Amino acid sequence: MARSWWGWGNVEDAVSGAELESLLSRVRALTSGELTGHEPPDVGSLDLPAPRVSPPEALAALCSADPADRAAHAHGKAFRDVVRNLHGDLRHVPDLVARPRDETDLVDLLDWCTRDGIAVIPYGGGSSVVGGVEPRFEDRPAVTVDLAQLDGVLEVDPVSRAARVQAGVFGPRLEAGLRPHGLTLRHFPQSFEFSTLGGWLATRSGGHYATLYTHIDDMVESMRVVTPAGVAESRRLPGSGAGPAPDRLFLGSEGALGIITEAWMRVQERPRWRARASVRFADYTAAVAATRAVAQSGLHPANCRLLDAAEALINTGVAVEGGVLLLAFESAGHPVQASLDRALELCRDHGGEVREEPAGESTGDTWRSSFLRMPYQRDALARHAVIAETFETACTWDRFAELHAAVTDAARKAVRAVAGDGVVTCRFTHVYPDGPAPYFGVYAPGRWGGMVAQWDEIKAAVSEAIAASGGTITHHHAVGRDHRPWYDRQRPGPFAAALTAAKSALDPSGVLNPGVLIP
CATH class of the missing domain: 3.40.462.40 (FAD-linked oxidase, cap domain/gating helix)
Incomplete structure (x- = not known):
């Protein structure tokens, strides 16, 4: 299967034939409009700007400047992202796409970007619908860090019913790693096939199930996060009253405070x-x-x-x-x-x-x-x-x-x-x-x-x-850049100050996903 660079999922699974005709027929019954079809541009015709930065020799093998790679990592998968792609409107693209093979590579990439003032955008499956993976700024180069190679189920603890899982694992691969043990994470967002554990954790994802364990927060036992200030790893515990919970700082942080590399997740027996x-x-x-x-x-x-x-x-x-x-x-x-x-x-x-x-x-x-x-x-x-x-x-x-x-x-x-x-x-x-x-x-x-x-x-x-009306600006789609104006108004002022201070302590150079969550 080939992933679509401009839209959702696999190219082979796009709507066509009788399904397309049925869809358009239903839409004609509901709205006006000509419904004229338009083809997406060929990625080779996009004329992307040249990269503004080159990696050190030691990191060159991890980095790609391929135009198709950069285009595919420029936007998420919201409607406005798809429409801009269809029009070839990629005014903000990463200069490089880096794929660390392990945590050591990730630390080296962060050290380089911090030293040279290069923005770092963590990237899981790229399914963001709120501008969370888009380098929407002009003042500095950007490296998108794609975690797809950190994709293993490393350990399973059947006694405690928990599993240690790397952040880059996609939903189907995660479930495949648990199935031989008769276990499941039981977290199935609509993006399940094309999103990762790290993305779920970084955005406080909501799964498909309607009650009880709905948010990924409830399934986390401990997390490991790489920041420019060092590595943070919480202790595996079923619960603790020892002060504010460390994991809560990074859950929903959208890559602005650190990059999640792995987590111990609470799993369940498969339903019968x-x-x-x-x-x-x-x-x-x-x-x-x-x-x-x-x-x-x-x-x-x-x-x-x-x-x-x-x-x-x-x-x-x-x-x-x-x-x-x-x-x-x-x-x-x-x-x-x-x-x-x-x-x-x-x-x-x-x-x-x-x-x-x-x-x-x-x-x-x-x-x-x-x-x-x-x-x-x-x-x-x-x-x-x-x-x-x-x-x-x-x-x-x-x-x-x-x-x-x-x-x-x-x-x-x-x-x-x-x-x-x-x-x-x-x-x-x-x-x-x-x-x-x-x-x-x-x-x-x-x-x-x-x-x-x-x-x-x-x-x-x-x-x-x-x-x-007193609602939240997002229940499970995250904040990104698109929800920032309303998120800024929703959160309490003292918390905003504390979050800004945490950002300064963990990312003093301000390279991690600039513009997400805080200015």
Whole structure:
């Protein structure tokens, strides 16, 4: 398989043929627009600027100045990244791409860059959707440090149920290393196939499971991080009250404080029992209330994903007035049908209608297939001048109705202003006893050559609405450079000062991922 330099995933898996025609047909029914297809530029035609820096002889074998390599590492995989790539707009590219073979190589690379004032951008799978891997600055050269060669499952401790794993390992390889032991990390973000453990840790990734162990934070036993000031390694412990937790400093630090090289991760036995169902609602408010009841029941479903009517129609083909709740339970130790039955009781209490669906043809199966294809479909729509992008947040249950109304209204007004018409959808990706994580989708006709500006206007409007309604600027997409203005307002001032001081202590030359998290 060949990775796409400009878009998501593998070239061979791109949307084409009957799938493309079906996708475009559904979009025509929802929005206006010509849907004219455009081809991505050949990477050889991009005319990238010459590298501004050369590595020392001892590091030359680790570094690549190949134009295709530099182009592929210039952006992440957000809609605005894909659109800029389609237009050949790569105004910021790394001067070199370095691939350390081990931690010693990484230390040597950091020493060189620190000494010469070269920006260092840590790179896992490159699936950032918030500008987290983009060298978006003019004042210095940049070296992207790709950790793909640090990709092993080094140790498995079956007694404690933990595994020592290198940061550059991609999701499928990580699970393959655990499978012979009957274990799993059970962390499956949508980017699972094309993202790494280090990326999950550096961005506080949220996995596919809706309750209980949702964020990667909960699965960390200890971490090892290389910084310009030295190597930080926390002790393996199930828990500790010894002051602030060291790992919490680096979780979510997005490469601005250090480069994660490995971690001991808490793993689980692989599930054996499963049960699932879908519930349809005629009223969205009732659907939200049912979802809250399940989230607060202590049943801990693996999937508790509420799709509003538009989301259900677009991605499952189900026409419903209020919404569809997808429920699933799984366990390695006991049958789970009783848990599902209790959750369905709660849903019926709120007017939910449980549908009997044959195995392999359920609404959940349709959703899962659509979920995995969404990034490829997004790319296909971008090539046909359609704005297709998402944004997400989290809030407490008592604020959800107000936030949902404000954000949806802001999104629709912005879409009308920049595109004339369009569709705004909402689903819950995760639910907690105290609140949901709403994930919004926007589909609207774009102007070829102007879609980045169109999306940036929509994004700014919805981000302001999220902030004003008490939501977080991001639940699991990280901060990067795109969320910085709202992140700066969300975090407490004393914490911002402490984070800046930590940056100065760990990275005194300011070379690590400049512009991410702090100025």
